[in-house]
Amino acid sequence: MLYRESGQFKTTYAADQQLFPIRQDRYAIGLLLAVAFVVIPLFASSYWLTALLIPFLVFALATLGLNILTGYAGQLSLGTAAFMAVGAVAAYNFQLRIPGMPILVSFILGGLTAALIGIAFGLPSLRIKGFYLAVATLAAQFFIPWLLVKVSWFSNNSASGVITAQPIEILGFAFDSPPRKYLLVLTIVALMALAAKNMVRSSIGRAWMAVRDMDVAAEVIGIRIMRTKLIAFAVSSFYCGVAGALYAFAYLGSVEPDGFNLDLSFRILFMVIIGGAGSILGSFLGAAFITLLPIFLDVLLTEGAAALNLNLPSGMTSMAQLVVFGALIIFFLIVEPHGLARLWQILKEKLRLWPFPH
Amino acid sequence: MTSGPHPSPPPSVMGEGVHSPARRIGDTMLSVDNISLAFGGVKALTDISFDVREHEIRAIIGPNGAGKSSMLNCINGVYTPQQGRIRFDGQTFTSMDPHKAATMGIARTFQNIALFKGMSVLDNLMTGRNLKMRANLLAQAFYVGPNRREELEQREKVEQIIDFLQIESVRKVPVGRLPYGVQKRVELGRALAAEPRLLLLDEPMAGMNIEEKQDMCRFVLDVNDEFGTTIVLIEHDMGVVMDISDRVVVLDYGKKIGDGTPDEVRSNQAVIDAYLGVAH
Amino acid sequence: MQFFFEVLIGGLLAGVMYSLVALGFVLIYKASGVFNFAQGGMVFFAALTFVGLQEKTGMPFWVLIAATLAVMVVLGIVIERVVLRPLVNQPQITLFMATIGLAFFIEGLAQIIWGTEVRRLDLGLQDEPIGALMDQFGILVSKFDLIAALVAGILVAVLAVFFNKTRIGRALRAVADDHQAALAVGIPLKQIWAIVWSVAGFVALVAGLLWGARNGVQFALTFVALKALPVLILGGFESILGAIVGGLIIGAAEKLAEVYLGPHLGGGIEGWFAYMLALLFLLVRPEGLFGEKHIDRV
Ligand SMILES: Nc1ncnc2c1ncn2[C@@H]1O[C@H](COP(=O)(O)OP(=O)(O)OP(=O)(O)O)[C@@H](O)[C@H]1O
Numbered sequence: 001m002l003y004r005e006s007g008q009f010k011t012t013y014a015a016d017q018q019l020f021p022i023r024q025d026r027y028a029i030g031l032l033l034a035v036a037f038v039v040i041p042l043f044a045s046s047y048w049l050t051a052l053l054i055p056f057l058v059f060a061l062a063t064l065g066l067n068i069l070t071g072y073a074g075q076l077s078l079g080t081a082a083f084m085a086v087g088a089v090a091a092y093n094f095q096l097r098i099p100g101m102p103i104l105v106s107f108i109l110g111g112l113t114a115a116l117i118g119i120a121f122g123l124p125s126l127r128i129k130g131f132y133l134a135v136a137t138l139a140a141q142f143f144i145p146w147l148l149v150k151v152s153w154f155s156n157n158s159a160s161g162v163i164t165a166q167p168i169e170i171l172g173f174a175f176d177s178p179p180r181k182y183l184l185v186l187t188i189v190a191l192m193a194l195a196a197k198n199m200v201r202s203s204i205g206r207a208w209m210a211v212r213d214m215d216v217a218a219e220v221i222g223i224r225i226m227r228t229k230l231i232a233f234a235v236s237s238f239y240c241g242v243a244g245a246l247y248a249f250a251y252l253g254s255v256e257p258d259g260f261n262l263d264l265s266f267r268i269l270f271m272v273i274i275g276g277a278g279s280i281l282g283s284f285l286g287a288a289f290i291t292l293l294p295i296f297l298d299v300l301l302t303e304g305a306a307a308l309n310l311n312l313p314s315g316m317t318s319m320a321q322l323v324v325f326g327a328l329i330i331f332f333l334i335v336e337p338h339g340l341a342r343l344w345q346i347l348k349e350k351l352r353l354w355p356f357p358h
Numbered sequence: 359m360t361s362g363p364h365p366s367p368p369p370s371v372m373g374e375g376v377h378s379p380a381r382r383i384g385d386t387m388l389s390v391d392n393i394s395l396a397f398g399g400v401k402a403l404t405d406i407s408f409d410v411r412e413h414e415i416r417a418i419i420g421p422n423g424a425g426k427s428s429m430l431n432c433i434n435g436v437y438t439p440q441q442g443r444i445r446f447d448g449q450t451f452t453s454m455d456p457h458k459a460a461t462m463g464i465a466r467t468f469q470n471i472a473l474f475k476g477m478s479v480l481d482n483l484m485t486g487r488n489l490k491m492r493a494n495l496l497a498q499a500f501y502v503g504p505n506r507r508e509e510l511e512q513r514e515k516v517e518q519i520i521d522f523l524q525i526e527s528v529r530k531v532p533v534g535r536l537p538y539g540v541q542k543r544v545e546l547g548r549a550l551a552a553e554p555r556l557l558l559l560d561e562p563m564a565g566m567n568i569e570e571k572q573d574m575c576r577f578v579l580d581v582n583d584e585f586g587t588t589i590v591l592i593e594h595d596m597g598v599v600m601d602i603s604d605r606v607v608v609l610d611y612g613k614k615i616g617d618g619t620p621d622e623v624r625s626n627q628a629v630i631d632a633y634l635g636v637a638h
Numbered sequence: 639m640q641f642f643f644e645v646l647i648g649g650l651l652a653g654v655m656y657s658l659v660a661l662g663f664v665l666i667y668k669a670s671g672v673f674n675f676a677q678g679g680m681v682f683f684a685a686l687t688f689v690g691l692q693e694k695t696g697m698p699f700w701v702l703i704a705a706t707l708a709v710m711v712v713l714g715i716v717i718e719r720v721v722l723r724p725l726v727n728q729p730q731i732t733l734f735m736a737t738i739g740l741a742f743f744i745e746g747l748a749q750i751i752w753g754t755e756v757r758r759l760d761l762g763l764q765d766e767p768i769g770a771l772m773d774q775f776g777i778l779v780s781k782f783d784l785i786a787a788l789v790a791g792i793l794v795a796v797l798a799v800f801f802n803k804t805r806i807g808r809a810l811r812a813v814a815d816d817h818q819a820a821l822a823v824g825i826p827l828k829q830i831w832a833i834v835w836s837v838a839g840f841v842a843l844v845a846g847l848l849w850g851a852r853n854g855v856q857f858a859l860t861f862v863a864l865k866a867l868p869v870l871i872l873g874g875f876e877s878i879l880g881a882i883v884g885g886l887i888i889g890a891a892e893k894l895a896e897v898y899l900g901p902h903l904g905g906g907i908e909g910w911f912a913y914m915l916a917l918l919f920l921l922v923r924p925e926g927l928f929g930e931k932h933i934d935r936v
């Protein structure tokens with residue numbers, strides 16, 4: 001009886017169009033934010049913050065970005081990591097080369113740079129569809145990291161293009177400890193998630209989905225396909241770019257362009273698929289799942305091997321990861337193409353009826 | 359979903375004397391001149407000309423593969439004809455562009471339902487109003503001022519259409535889950551949401567049972583009556599065509615073989631032959 | 639000039655190998671509408687199974703080939719059953735993503751079974767210049783490359799004939815054009831798909847052996863498939879001729895660019911050159927070299 005929407009009648013369209021029309025959802029989100037912003041920074045260990053929560057948030061942001069492009073606008077990209085690299089390197093250079101540049105502005109400019117590059121590589125999407133496009137985005141994936149390594153100006157002449165992110169300071173306040181970095185990342189990610197949610201429930205979001213679901217019909221009702229796709233590429237790359245900047249500045253500290261490889265792009269695609277294509281919540285669920293799974297597998301395998309007195313060959317965990325990831329992707333695509341987000345929704349619907357079966 | 363009580367009882371679809379005399383058929387609004395279209399070796403349309411007058415219901419009929427859908431596709435720019443031109447509203451086009459057609463007030467439905475499957479009924483209709491929306495990307499991202507206002511205004515307009523088509527109970531349902539007949543209705547709704555001046559309907563009643571057909575006929579007539587929308591309609595059901603249309607174009611193998619009032623067309627020998635399958 | 643021809647020939651020979659892998663994609667795509675990203679994984683799986691069996695059992699060459707082929711056919715059929723059949727009628731993009739998952743699965747599985755170390759694969763071919771060409775024209779062409787290209791070329795030709803001239807081939811094409819219609823005229827779809835996946839497994843085996851003998855059997859073999867993707871863009875996913883010509887163009891262009899352009903750009907361009915070439919080409923001719931422009935029916 002806890003999760004009920006009965007009695008909550010909407011008397012205006014404004015009330016019906018709120019972000020969370022059901023009261024219990026609003027409470028739940030409030031609670032979640034309170035935990036994320038207050039409880040976790042107070043009580044979580046550094047390990048939890050730096051090894052789990054910060055990367056989770058950063059990946060969630062990149063997943064949001066790819067989800068906008070692939071889940072909402074229906075354009076598959078295999079170049080996510082490349083756009084993250086652009087964001088990271090651009091933010092680094094804005095910090096490096098413009099004295100007194102506020103760090104947040106650098107992040108935004110990093111995102112905008114990624115957006116521009118995203119538009120350039122999105123241009124083929126105007127003429128090609130589906131996996132043709134996916135192949136085209138692979139061009140970005142292979143070309144951009146190469147360029148970032150080869151042109152040593154980008155990394156201020158460091159070896160193999162490694163960039164070492166500048167310390168984060170906002171208005172004289174240094175974000176130097178794990179809880180502080182976490183709070184910064186959390187704030188940025190929360191705001192951008194809210195913006196994404198708003199976009200997908202406004203006309204641009206509907207245009208994206210229309211292009212995804214039936215492009216001819218979309219064109220016929222006056223949606224400019226080209227513009228809509230390019231905006232999707234731009235917004236998506238902006239999110240990936242900011243995620244890349246945070247990846248460098250708040251998570252790893254120093255990164256090399258080759259770290260933004262095809263594997264990372266795939267990992268983020270998996271987060272979208274498993275979390276739920278076309279779902280904001282799903283982006284978070286998918287990121288959490290894929291971030292935690294390797295750790296869980298590792299523990300399971302080492303413990304399991306120890307218990308059975310087996311000697312696992314080296315590299316077994318990473319092989320097991322490949323197999324499990326692969327199997328999960330296939331499983332979700334066959335059984336629940338809308339991912340964890342859909343499972344969550346089904347659970348809520350069940351809860352709504354509970355304790356009555358129908 | 360059967361029809362409930364209707365606001366103003368429409369003329370009986372299947373009965374006699376359908377047209378209310380108040381219907382004000384006006385001047386030529388659209389004219390199609392010498393259109394030819396081929397796909398590789400297949401001649402879908404050969405030298406087709408006809409016109410459509412303001413406020414009328416114009417039917418296009420013909421056997422399967424006659425080129426009816428292709429004709430509509432040329433009118434709103436989905437296909438580009440190799441020859442001929444289209445005049446709409448005093449402007450002449452050798453080929454229409456779908457976006458241009460939409461801004462000029464041409465809307466349509468498709469033979470095979472072309473709804474946005476993953477979206478709710480409400481969102482499908484809201485998408486139909488996209489041309490009325492002005493808020494920029496940032497306003498949308500922060501859901502502030504202009505965007506919020508706009509969303510609410512458009513929502514009200516869309517709700518009127520939802521009422522008109524009597525689909526209130528399914529407004530939040532993803533269209534992919536709706537039965538076929540209702541989907542057809544939603545697609546009409548999406549086209550209406552654009553407040554078109556010219557509505558192109560490609561077999562809006564195909565695959566429907568009698569009751570659903572009657573409902574759909576009423577909606578078409580009501581749209582024509584109440585909003586004054588001009589309608590070009592493709593339909594296979596002769597009863598329906600003869601009942602609701604003002605004039606009929608008949609196509610066969612991409613050629614026009616008849617054009618006139620339902621009565622004229624009915625007595626046209628070429629048309630009779632085409633329908634009875636006389637060898638060419 | 640001699641040097642130019644040397645590079646060109648080397649490129650064309652490599653291109654034949656690209657064509658071979660690309661053909662694996664085209665076959666599956668034409669018959670089942672699936673763009674099989676796991677083709678590279680299959681190449682790797684085949685090569686690794688071959689050397690693995692060789693190490694474990696020491697069977698003679700042809701027995702090994704037969705055994706590996708059997709494994710590949712079983713793998714192909716299992717993939718068709720478990721992964722693709724449940725996804726029939728899903729959007730192509732979903733199928734594509736499923737094959738990405740499949741690639742991960744196969745690559746992980748292969749290494750769990752056979753281990754992760756790099757292995758040598760000896761086909762008894764020497765990687766040495768061909769004497770006659772060397773003496774006559776002063777052009778250096780590797781014997782290995784030539785024979786590998788010959789094998790690949792023969793296979794490509796056989797498949798092309800199989801597809802265009804035999805009854806099964808025609809059935810395959812009918813299936814590709816229209817699944818429903820093919821069913822209606824009594825073509826056994828499921829059998830056809832099993833055949834196609836087996837053939838793709840065979841192509842993967844040959845490609846795996848040739849590439850594996852060249853570069854060692856290692857994870858990097860999976861990238862061979864990535865090389866085939868630009869070939870497909872160039873040639874079009876549906877055209878066998880396109881795969882062949884596309885492979886040659888990409889092979890030659892890549893080698894030439896590597897030699898003449900690479901030094902000016904600081905090297906390492908083979909990782910992306912083919913892709914950028916394909917991308918530019920796409921902007922000019924999105925339907926590929928031999929693809930036909932078609933207008934979506936509505
Ligand atoms: N996009 C296309 N590509 C190739 N051929 C097409 C295309 N669209 C239509 N055709 C061909 O053009 C001809 C006319 O087709 P069209 O769909 O206009 O017929 P129709 O009168 O609407 O038939 P139906 O009553 O079956 O809907 C047919 O031969 C069809 O195969």
Ligand SMILES: [Mg+2]
Binds near residue numbers: 426427428469
């Ligand atoms: Mg038609």
